[in-house]
Amino acid sequence: MAQLIIGPRLYSCCNCRNHVSLHDDVISNSFQGRYGRALLFSHAMNIVAGPKQDKHLLTGLHTVCDVYCSDCLQVLGWKYERAYQQNQKYKxxxxxxxxxxxxxENW
Incomplete structure (x- = not known):
């Protein structure tokens, strides 16, 4: 009989299945991305960050960098480096x- 291995619920790159974050690190599931709905995470793993750039997003001016999967270099989203409005600093x-x-994965 096969043994069921139970691990943490996590999220992986849709392209190569490289693990990029844990479900426990989800802060919000009500974010808007470039291509639709998105999730805000407190931590990420197995990613590479691109150069920092200032962008005007729905909630104002932010310094962000694109985030790529470290294995296949698929763009997954972005990281907030700086928020210019006080009420956005939590990002x-x-x-x-x-x-x-x-x-x-593992749901």
Missing amino acids: EGKFVFENSKIVK
Whole structure:
């Protein structure tokens, strides 16, 4: 009889299944990405960050960098480096992954 291995619920790159974040690190599931719905995470793993750039997003001016899967270099979303409005500071250091770019594992 096969043994069922139970691990943490996590999210992986939709392209190569590289693990990129844990479900426990989800802060919000009500974010808007470039291509639709997105999730805000407190931590990420197995990613590479691109250059920082200032962008005007729905909630104002932010310094962000695109975030790529470290294995296949698929763009997954972005990281907030700096928020210029006080009420947006909670996003600093957090990651947004597009729902269309990640898949659930161990659910």
